[in-house]
Amino acid sequence: MTRNEIRELAAFQADQSKGACALSFYFQPDPPQDRSHRREAIVAKDVVKQALKSAAAQGKNGSLHADLDRVLELATNLRGNVRGRAVFACSAQAFWREYELPPHLGSTHIYIEPRFQLKPLAALLGAQPALSVAMVDRQRARIFDLRLHDLRERAAIVHMLSRSASSYGYNGYEAGHAERRVAEEALQHFKAVAERLRIDLEKGLWERLIVGCHDSNWPEFEPHLHPYVKQRLIGRFSADVASVSNEEIRDHAGAILEPWIRERASTKVNEALDLAKSNSRGVTGLRRVLQALETGAVQSLFLSENYSARAVECTHCGHLDAHLVQFCVACGNSTRELADVCDAIIPIAIRRDIELFYLRENDGLDRAGNIAALLRFRSDQTSGQVAAAS
């Protein structure tokens, strides 16, 4: 799943005047030890049937019914699936997207709302960097993009080495000469791979790097990495380029990435909370976070795992307000109440590439109102509002 695909979902709005709804379906597979029970597909079918019933009760038939029927058919065939699945549908506007996801979605659930429900997705991928995985040995390199579970090969580099001295039966001077030639070829290969990584970084093709190579190759390869590339390296695993499977690459990279994201979340949230106290590049609490979002100042957003709050949204200009006012303070038009402000915040964060962190059990964040943000700049330098509020 790419960022553009997520942005497309975040930008989608069902035309309610024509009775259209945005349907989001999340499928959570059973844990492997329960696989034999095959409960998951039954749960999924029940969830969809329930949604069909309540849609019929509310007189929402037509296109929504068609979407639900199609999801029901899909749910029926999900038995034994090991991955999560998400479907976003609105046949009234000819929209249907299906994605495979890692199996950590929480629960199988269906949402029928004006916008697609992106919270489970945001919790999974909000803080995921554009990750590059480079598999390297002395004569080959394969460079992959990994987005959630989606592994795609972006480049393959091959510099076949000359045959080694021993395979010619050389000895003495000639053997030494041949070994030196092979070493020189490997050196040039490592340089070329390192250079390719640097160029792709500059093009914005990746943000963080994981390297997979034999332990014996790492000291040969590492010195050639550009300092900027090295700064973005988050880990390395040992694997054989020629024989490693995509599944193994995903597993190795995931084992490095997940703790890295957790660590980064806790470092960054502490930074935001500290900076909020010193009244600089951090804000806490819904009201100030919403203000910072509107000024475009937010770089990273932190939410407690089950955070939810009521707010209003202007039906005309989209202004969000933590005070449940009837008329928009920005333009005077009427507002509508949001049962959960996250339904409006998450699409904004996705559209603007704001790093989104969900934190489980963080005392500092809990005390700060369960929501905080790290800013790119002090928004009060232009408006004066944030300073006045704190």
Ligand SMILES: [Zn+2]
């Ligand atoms: Zn307004």
